[in-house]
Structure formats: C-alpha cells, structure tokens
Amino acid sequence: MEYNxxxxxxxxxxxxxxxxxTMAHILSQKKGRPRSYRLAPVLAAVVMxxxxxxxxxxxxxxxxxxxxxxxxxxxxxxxxxxxxxxxxQNDDAVPIVEAVSLxxxxxxxxxxxxxxxxxxxxxxxxxxxxxxxxxxxxxSETMVSNIQSCAFxxxxxxxxxxxxxxxxxxGEQSGHGHSYGK
Amino acid sequence: xxxxxxxxxxxxxxxxxxTRICVLYLKSKSDTDDIFQNxxxxxxxxxxxxxxxxxxxxxxxxxxxxxxxxxxxSFFRKNTVSxxxxxxxxxxxxxxxxxxxxxxxxxxxxxxxxxxxxxxxGYGATEIAQILGKNVNTIYTLLSRGRExxxxxxxxxxxxx
Numbered sequence: 001m002e003y004n005x006x007x008x009x010x011x012x013x014x015x016x017x018x019x020x021x022t023m024a025h026i027l028s029q030k031k032g033r034p035r036s037y038r039l040a041p042v043l044a045a046v047v048m049x050x051x052x053x054x055x056x057x058x059x060x061x062x063x064x065x066x067x068x069x070x071x072x073x074x075x076x077x078x079x080x081x082x083x084x085x086x087x088x089q090n091d092d093a094v095p096i097v098e099a100v101s102l103x104x105x106x107x108x109x110x111x112x113x114x115x116x117x118x119x120x121x122x123x124x125x126x127x128x129x130x131x132x133x134x135x136x137x138x139x140s141e142t143m144v145s146n147i148q149s150c151a152f153x154x155x156x157x158x159x160x161x162x163x164x165x166x167x168x169x170x171g172e173q174s175g176h177g178h179s180y181g182k
Numbered sequence: 183x184x185x186x187x188x189x190x191x192x193x194x195x196x197x198x199x200x201t202r203i204c205v206l207y208l209k210s211k212s213d214t215d216d217i218f219q220n221x222x223x224x225x226x227x228x229x230x231x232x233x234x235x236x237x238x239x240x241x242x243x244x245x246x247x248x249x250x251x252x253x254x255x256s257f258f259r260k261n262t263v264s265x266x267x268x269x270x271x272x273x274x275x276x277x278x279x280x281x282x283x284x285x286x287x288x289x290x291x292x293x294x295x296x297x298x299x300x301x302x303x304g305y306g307a308t309e310i311a312q313i314l315g316k317n318v319n320t321i322y323t324l325l326s327r328g329r330e331x332x333x334x335x336x337x338x339x340x341x342x343x
C-alpha cells in the first residue's frame with residue numbers, strides 16, 4: 001500500500017511559476033517592510049520631542065505665590081496650576097520647606113497642606129500675607145480668588161492680594177534679596 | 183527575521199509537500215495557489231525556531247493543513263463554486279497511480295490526511311497525532327479504517343492493493 005500511495009502522490013509537484021511568483025511576492029513585502037521601520041525613528045523622535053516639550057512646559061513656572069508669615073515661602077506655579085518649585089525665602093522657612101512636600105499639588109492644595117502641617121502650626125495664627133505674581137492680570141485675580149475661597153485663605157488673619165506687578169519683576173525682586181510680598 | 187536564502191531553501195524543499203497537502207484538501211487551483219503563498223508568507227513572517235529539519239517540516243505541514251481547513255470553513259468558500267481545477271499541479275500520471283490517487287482523494291478527509299502522512303511522508307502515529315493535535319489511539323483507528331476503505335474502493339474498481 002505504501003508503494004501505491006507514494007506512486008499516486010509523487011506525480012504532484014508545485015508549479016514552478018507559482019514558486020517564482022510566491023518568492024517575488026514575499027520578497028516585495030520584504031522591501032516594503034522597512035517603510036514602517038523607517039518611520040519608527042521619526043515617530044520615536046516626535047514622541048520624544050512631545051514628551052520633552054510637555055515636560056519643559058510642565059516645569060516652567062508662570063506664576064509665583066509668596067506666603068509671608070515670618071518664615072517666607074515661595075511657590076512656583078506652572079500653567080496647569082501645579083506647584084513645580086518651593087523656595088525658602090529666609091532661614092526660618094528652610095525646615096518647613098524640607099518637611100512638607102508641596103510639589104505637583106495644585107496651588108490651593110499646596111497652601112492647604114502647608115497650613116495643616118505640624119511644622120507650620122506655630123505660625124498659623126499670626127498675620128499671613130499671601131501675594132500672587134503672574135504674567136497675566138486675569139490669572140492673578142483668579143488665583144487670589146481661589147486662594148481666598150479655600151479654608152486657610154478664608155481666615156481673618158490671612159490676607160491675599162495680587163502683587164500688581166508684572167511677572168517679569170519676579171527675577172528683579174529676588175535679585176534684591178527680598179520677596180515681592182514685602 | 184528570515185533571509186532570502188532561508189526562504190529559497192524552504193521553498194525548494196517543501197513546495198511539493200505543500201502542494202500535495204493542498205491537493206488532499208482542495209479541489210481548486212486558485213485555492214491551492216492562495217494557500218501555497220499563505221504558507222510561505224507565514225513562514226517568512228514567523229519567528230518560530232526549529233530544533234531540526236524534521237521540526238521545520240512538521241511546522242510547514244501543520245500550517246498548510248490549518249490553512250486549508252480555515253479556507254474550507256470560510257463563508258466565502260462554502261458559498262462559491264470554483265471554475266478551475268487542480269489539474270495543473272499534476273504531471274501526466276501512470277494509469278494505476280491515477281486510480282489510487284483518486285481513491286485516496288475520495289476518502290473522507292480524516293482518513294486521507296492520515297494515510298497521506300503515514301504512507302507518503304513516513305510519519306508514525308505519534309508524530310501524526312502531534313501534527314493534527316489528536317490522540318494517538320484515534321490516529322491508529324483512522325489509519326486502520328482508512329486503509330480498509332481504500333482497499334474496498336480499489337477492489338470495487340478492479341485494482342487490488
């Protein structure tokens with residue numbers, strides 16, 4: 001039986017033209033394939049630029065909030081209303097800045113977190129001046145309004161105002177060794 | 183990724199095997215051509231690693247059988263009638279071998295596949311069971327029944343085997 005079945009199927013061969021066509025078809029796909037690979041670095045570059053650009057935008061402060069008690073703390077706020085940097089403006093503020101993590105919080109949450117922090121408690125009942133400096137007047141007013149609406153900003157001993165100066169004065173103020181809150 | 187040399191080798195080595203399996207399952211030349219191309223394209227795109235040449239051959243056979251079965255199951259295939267024939271794949275054969283081949287192809291698919299894999303490709307029941315994903319005892323049963331049915335058909339046509 002084995003011999004008969006072998007004989008029966010041995011006459012079946014692949015069509016040489018089909019073999020050639022198949023080779024050509026598959027190899028033409030091979031040539032086409034790198035097209036997607038060529039795009040890969042471009043896509044990777046676009047993603048990287050977008051990521052780096054997004055990160056740069058996120059890290060760039062567009063507003064500053066100065067919290068003046070005796071310790072003086074400055075919050076740098078980005079365009080998404082998130083705190084990207086916290087700076088101690090005097091020596092008393094250094095332990096507070098080190099003890100409380102405010103980065104990446106919204107500025108309202110950051111102020112609430114700061115006011116509830118144990119290390120801030122000795123100063124919470126004194127006069128607190130919060131000054132907002134932003135590149136746009138509308139933004140400053142909105143920020144002042146939001147801060148005044150929060151539990152801490154609503155207290156009688158807390159005064160929140162817009163600095164009334166342009167954003168560009170931030171560097172000058174810091175350069176003179178005192179904050180724009182003063 | 184596979185290279186052109188590898189593909190050419192596999193094509194030279196297994197093109198006939200793929201064609202024969204297509205003949206076992208399909209009756210249309212265009213279907214056979216499609217499956218033939220699909221099998222080698224699948225090999226080209228596959229990342230499968232083979233321990234031996236036997237392993238590679240079994241992979242090619244399994245893929246071909248699966249491709250044929252998928253085609254037969256497809257809605258389009260079930261609802262259309264092909265106008266070409268498989269005849270182009272066949273050499274002008276000896277008369278007796280034509281009868282045997284026709285008798286094998288007339289068997290139910292489950293019998294003709296195992297008979298072909300056992301008698302032509304030389305696989306044992308265990309290897310056939312692995313290729314087809316079936317129980318070894320089932321393969322023994324299919325072989326025995328397939329043999330019996332083939333014998334009866336050929337005897338009825340006046341050809342003893």
